[in-house]
Amino acid sequence: MDNCIFCKIAAGEIPSTTLYEDDDVRVIFDIGPATKGHALVIPKAHVANVFEIPDDLLGKAYSVAKKIAQALKETTGCEGINILQNNGEMAGQSVFHFHIHVIPRYEGDTANI
């Protein structure tokens, strides 16, 4: 899709620090991290939200999110992890290309989720 920042990032047209990539998804660090290690799982196909994403790709994206969460758990020293995604402006979505947030949580962190 034209003019979608996450399409461009997922396709590698805009450089990003990539934690993981395969044919279906790219995982990057959030540009405005809620906490240290805040990652985003982004499907390469343009789908706006959970209602548009096919179930097989949804499952794949969550499976990758789980693996990223496990890796962050082992490397960041976090105490817990949020795995979540927003659908619609009223729900806090600001980029209208489906993505899953993986947010390590630390004692005393100031994340406002």
Ligand code: 5GP
């Ligand atoms: P949403 O509010 O849509 O659930 O989450 C969008 C997230 O994308 C935000 O946490 C925001 O910081 C992040 N973001 C927006 N633009 C960029 C970008 O160009 N690069 C990266 N790495 N993250 C971005």
Ligand code: ZN
């Ligand atoms: Zn897109």
